[in-house]
Amino acid sequence: MRPNFESRIYMPYRYLEDVAIADAAFEAWGGSLEEMLMSASDATMNIMVSDLSSVRPMQYRHLRIKENHIDMLLFQLLQELIYYKDAEQLLLLIRSIRVEQHDTDWSAFVEVAGETIDPERHDLVVDIKAVTLHNFSAVQTAQGWKATVIVDV
Amino acid sequence: MSIPPFLQRISDTVWEIPTSYKHGMRVPARIFATAKLLQEMDAGVFDQVTNVAMLPGIIHYAYCMPDGHWGYGFPIGGVAVMDPDHGVISPGGIGFDINCGMRLILTNLTYEEVKPRVRELVDRLFARVPAGVGTSGFINIKQDEFRRMVEKGARWCVKNHFGTEEDLKNTEEEGCTPGADASKVSQKAVERGYRQIGTLGSGNHYLEIQIAKPENVFNRELAEAFGITIPNQVLLMFHCGSRGFGHQIATDYLQIFLKAMTSKYGITVPDRELACAPFRSPEGQDYFAAMKCAINMSFANRQVILHRIREVFADVFHRDPQDMGMRQVYDVAHNTAKLERHRIDGEWKNVLVHRKGATRAFGPGMEGIPEAYMKAGQPVIIGGSMESGSYLLAGVETGHSAFFSTAHGSGRTMSRAQAKKKFRGRELQQQMEARGNYVRTASYSGLAEEAGAAYKNIDDVVDAAERAGLSKRVVRLVPIGNVKG
Numbered sequence: 001m002r003p004n005f006e007s008r009i010y011m012p013y014r015y016l017e018d019v020a021i022a023d024a025a026f027e028a029w030g031g032s033l034e035e036m037l038m039s040a041s042d043a044t045m046n047i048m049v050s051d052l053s054s055v056r057p058m059q060y061r062h063l064r065i066k067e068n069h070i071d072m073l074l075f076q077l078l079q080e081l082i083y084y085k086d087a088e089q090l091l092l093l094i095r096s097i098r099v100e101q102h103d104t105d106w107s108a109f110v111e112v113a114g115e116t117i118d119p120e121r122h123d124l125v126v127d128i129k130a131v132t133l134h135n136f137s138a139v140q141t142a143q144g145w146k147a148t149v150i151v152d153v
Numbered sequence: 154m155s156i157p158p159f160l161q162r163i164s165d166t167v168w169e170i171p172t173s174y175k176h177g178m179r180v181p182a183r184i185f186a187t188a189k190l191l192q193e194m195d196a197g198v199f200d201q202v203t204n205v206a207m208l209p210g211i212i213h214y215a216y217c218m219p220d221g222h223w224g225y226g227f228p229i230g231g232v233a234v235m236d237p238d239h240g241v242i243s244p245g246g247i248g249f250d251i252n253c254g255m256r257l258i259l260t261n262l263t264y265e266e267v268k269p270r271v272r273e274l275v276d277r278l279f280a281r282v283p284a285g286v287g288t289s290g291f292i293n294i295k296q297d298e299f300r301r302m303v304e305k306g307a308r309w310c311v312k313n314h315f316g317t318e319e320d321l322k323n324t325e326e327e328g329c330t331p332g333a334d335a336s337k338v339s340q341k342a343v344e345r346g347y348r349q350i351g352t353l354g355s356g357n358h359y360l361e362i363q364i365a366k367p368e369n370v371f372n373r374e375l376a377e378a379f380g381i382t383i384p385n386q387v388l389l390m391f392h393c394g395s396r397g398f399g400h401q402i403a404t405d406y407l408q409i410f411l412k413a414m415t416s417k418y419g420i421t422v423p424d425r426e427l428a429c430a431p432f433r434s435p436e437g438q439d440y441f442a443a444m445k446c447a448i449n450m451s452f453a454n455r456q457v458i459l460h461r462i463r464e465v466f467a468d469v470f471h472r473d474p475q476d477m478g479m480r481q482v483y484d485v486a487h488n489t490a491k492l493e494r495h496r497i498d499g500e501w502k503n504v505l506v507h508r509k510g511a512t513r514a515f516g517p518g519m520e521g522i523p524e525a526y527m528k529a530g531q532p533v534i535i536g537g538s539m540e541s542g543s544y545l546l547a548g549v550e551t552g553h554s555a556f557f558s559t560a561h562g563s564g565r566t567m568s569r570a571q572a573k574k575k576f577r578g579r580e581l582q583q584q585m586e587a588r589g590n591y592v593r594t595a596s597y598s599g600l601a602e603e604a605g606a607a608y609k610n611i612d613d614v615v616d617a618a619e620r621a622g623l624s625k626r627v628v629r630l631v632p633i634g635n636v637k638g
Contacts, residue, residue: 015570016570017568017570017571017574018568018571019568020223020568021195021222021223021565021566021567021568021569021571022222022223022224022229022357022565022568022569023569024569024570048286048287049286050598079404082397082400083341083344083345083397083401085286085287086287086344086345086346086349086396086397086400086401087341087344087345087397089287089288089289090287091287117286117287117288119285119595123596123598124285124286124355124595124596124599125286125596125598125599125602126286126355126356126569126596126598126599126602127285127286127287127354127355127356127638129249129250129397129400130249130400130401130403130404131404132225132249132426133225133407133411133425133426134225134226134424134425134426136425150225152225152248152249152250152400153355153356153569
């Protein structure tokens with residue numbers, strides 16, 4: 001089953017306390033590639049806003065991301081969320097996601113939804129500048145998929 | 154942690170890792186630090202500075218400043234000087250926040266005059282200088298005008314009545330690095346940045362009201378040269394950078410360099426964040442021109458924030474900012490790559506100097522510092538934690554040992570996640586207020602992350618920089634009011 005917002009019961013991720021002391025680091029998992037991408041996106045947004053449930057689905061965007069490596073697909077997805085945070089002052093969460101592979105190309109079709117940043121309603125934490133490539137990985141495991149990400153804050 | 158055995162002591166404050174340490178090192182690594190600071194440095198610093206030593210065209214040493222800590226590609230506090238004709242440029246040697254930097258402003262007000270109005274000043278500054286996640290600024294310009302602004306830097310601001318010519322004279326590069334080319338910047342970078350002029354950002358970015366207590370003046374002659382002449386004089390210091398604009402430029406070119414580095418130029422690096430291209434290559438020159446746009450945008454950002462600070466002080470004290478002596482001491486950049494002229498092996502040469510989390514610190518008489526500071530040396534601003542205070546220093550002649558570079562801050566000792574677990578933002582705010590430092594923050598979680606205990610001791614860092622001959626202390630500045638993102 002492809003994951004969507006309603007099926008997001010528990011998307012696992014954890015922050016790595018002893019890594020990247022000046023910034024933020026996390027691991028995110030999923031049984032499927034899509035679940036991992038959704039989990040990593042949540043982990044990224046959760047660095048900036050402490051309660052993801054406070055982000056209402058008031059505006060939608062549809063993203064199409066194409067890369068020839070899975071890790072760069074993840075990289076571009078997370079960078080898109082950071083882009084919208086600055087370019088449109090939007091906090092966005094994934095509503096649904098589908099990944100397709102054609103030959104060596106990977107494509108992600110993503111519906112995101114969220115709302116304009118509101119300091120009165122959103123408990124904002126710290127701004128993310130960029131996703132770094134330091135120790136950056138998205139790998140398949142026996143349980144599914146795992147991402148390791150460090151972001152510059 | 155004890156001092157690693159591979160570090161060779163050159164002096165009390167200079168340590169070297171020889172080229173035999175790691176295959177591929179073209180030069181040794183040199184770390185400026187006391188034994189105490191060295192013992193506190195994370196292992197990532199040694200790994201990264203020796204990786205930097207592998208970059209093609211690197212001259213003399215890969216350097217690390219006393220506040221060094223683990224970064225991306227380069228360590229924070231990393232300095233690398235390259236032959237521009239045979240060497241590379243690496244975005245990792247500048248960082249994502251291009252021209253993150255510091256600005257210091259004088260007033261002729263004393264603590265006694267300001268103390269009754271500190272809360273009002275900080276509250277108004279908090280309201281009028283946007284800080285925090287994804288904030289937009291108070292300058293309303295279209296994207297085309299933004300592209301013109303990033304080529305002109307702070308000059309654009311002065312032309313549009315957001316500052317004075319004197320502000321420009323007392324800014325590194327006079328607020329505008331020549332050679333910026335907005336056509337080398339992506340549309341995404343423009344879209345991320347054009348609404349962010351006049352914003353602080355978050356994390357370790359801040360705006361502080363500070364005082365220069367008489368007992369904290371280390372060098373009276375230099376203090377007077379920099380305009381600090383009154384006991385308990387009030388100054389303002391703020392720290393911010395090129396916002397989403399610079400961050401996107403760094404991200405864009407990191408990916409461009411990753412694609413071209415090996416396939417086109419046959420360069421391999423041990424860390425993707427050290428991706429680089431020959432400086433004279435099309436990719437290298439495009440990045441250099443785009444990076445300069447970000448440098449200029451950051452100078453413009455700090456210039457309009459200064460304008461807003463002057464407005465707030467004028468509103469609160471009902472006096473003209475000029476009448477209150479609100480002049481700029483200096484503005485320094487931390488994350489840059491610049492072509493500079495240095496004496497190398499007896500000859501003057503143009504070289505490319507990467508400084509990442511490191512401050513330029515030109516000595517007395519050097520071209521490029523304001524005429525008024527020729528005898529004193531370039532002012533250097535090194536920020537401490539929000540609880541410890543900061544320093545104003547001066548560049549010195551012996552700074553040639555690190556191409557006139559010095560530290561930029563305290564450096565962290567505790568991760569953000571650990572600090573958030575250990576400290577509570579509201580408690581910290583109350584404790585700081587009880588100690589006479591009134592803080593307003595856009596995020597209490599963010600405030601907890603910035604607890605003073607999460608940082609190295611700034612006094613140790615500055616002491617090491619002075620003993621290493623990189624810069625010398627002028628005044629220690631104590632915060633009494635703070636706006637945090």
